Amino acid sequence: MRKESEYTWTEIEAATNCFSIENKLGQGGYGPVYKGVLPDGQEIAVKKLSETSTQGFGEFKNEVILTAKLQHVNLVGILGYCTDKEEHMLIYEYLKNRSLDYYLFDRCSQLTLNWKKQVHIIEGITQGLFYLQEYSRFTIIHRDLRASNVLLDENMKPKISDFGMARAFAKSNLESNTGKIVETFGYVPPEYLEMGIYSTKSNVYSFSVLLLEIMSGKKVSILYATENGKLNLLEYAYELWKDGKNMEFMDPSLDDTDSSCKLKRCLQIALLCVHKNPDDRPSILEVFLMLKNETTDMMIPNKPTVFWKPNDGNQQNDATAQSENFILSNSINNVTLTEVGAR
Template structure:
């Protein structure tokens, strides 16, 4: 871990010029920079108006420094200088996954092979976090805008500010501070603050549904436009109309079998009861071995109803951190 000076980061980013600004999240703006040795970096700068703060900054530094995997973003160092708090990452030239999924002009870049490759890469990153790292980590904010793509379109899970260490012998834990993103957080967490490794499994299911369909999580679907993404997905799957759910830009002629497995895995991941969701080991086996039997999904948890109820009855600070995601910043469950 390198401790950078503010002067060196200002020089690398041309004093945080607007030309070098490459994004903005719940933490603050992100800038592209070039160090004197030619290395390209991404600088995430804590905004003074951000609902996140030093706790998330410290959390990300401590966790990311201990995690090493090809499908996790690499943290190069940090900067704490003159009340500035910045995280310095490896630069991802192809930005985030949501820049492609939800942009009509770019979604054709993600053909079926690339999308399956991204799904498998994200699953490998989560498998490492839950099973093979020294620490069991729950990300708690897995979504399309937190999946970054390198020059070869390999996915890397980013933004560990909300992540938590989970004891390997524990089954679940409870928090009184609810964080995450509407639509990606499972019902047991939104309603009662209960979380486990099945939190990220649920979020993964939503992400897979988005990857294969190009659909947003906070939009209603169906003939009457009254179905959530999960409701619509399950309705079509249950009626044998899976292909109607898929992104029309995809050519599914030769790999429809793999696509259907991803669809069924996603529906299993978003089951209402955490015990009905597969483990990451099971998910990885489903993806790698086409002969492995996949259970039939039940009706999934309908996060739309839960989120609408919570938003009506709770006072929330809501922060837009990507194209169509509203991050839960702080909420005390009833």
């Protein structure tokens, strides 16, 4: 495998067949992603910065610096980059099974992802997060953990991707600030939205929202009509857990009634991870241990604090989807962040 390095425009243009529409894998906040094949036969994924993207060179540089130095089976590997012709492209290993959101929110694709595979994916994500927080040289906060940023390899092993918004700080620091809040709406913890503070517990909060989406097969942007009014995903999960109706929360396409105890445990873990006070949330290590050891005692979760509501309706329209990535400026004091690398 070729080591991370700088590729030329000519190499990438040839690999992607001139960035043909047939090779386009998708479109994200950064820009379009294309499949490519290098002369040695290695398949790659090329993320190309769009002129209309809200992200820019800073996020490009940040991702190159962080991702190139991170080595873990549950993190996407970066092969290199291209800055030829004033382009900013990132070159990754190609993962044939696309992103997790494709399997969670597409009714046909959901049928290929049973509960056993779901648990495997959940545990893999926690291992990737634990590595970022504990085993890399610096503490790394992803800040954009969501289903579309979890990719799946040929064995459906999850790999966390997209580190453009990630931040790294010294192990001695428990939290940090940002002068600009950029994250996907619904995954944002209260302390980050209100004060611009992020910590390892921010990752825990975002992970819990992702965990609820995995179990339910529903987006966090959906409102649920109940006798208690319209509830967001977190509130709905809590009400069902409190009433002992755990299986009603599970995506019916999984059809795995033998795992009701595991589901109840996952649901309880997710609700513990969305406590408003970060100190009340478990660490990612505690989350992993609770997932693996079904005899470990767990706290009783509090009712989630409502600090946002998605648009009414069961499905997002295009405008809502496009506005999920949002920026709140001038809500907090601007803080200069020092860029650091990771092992």
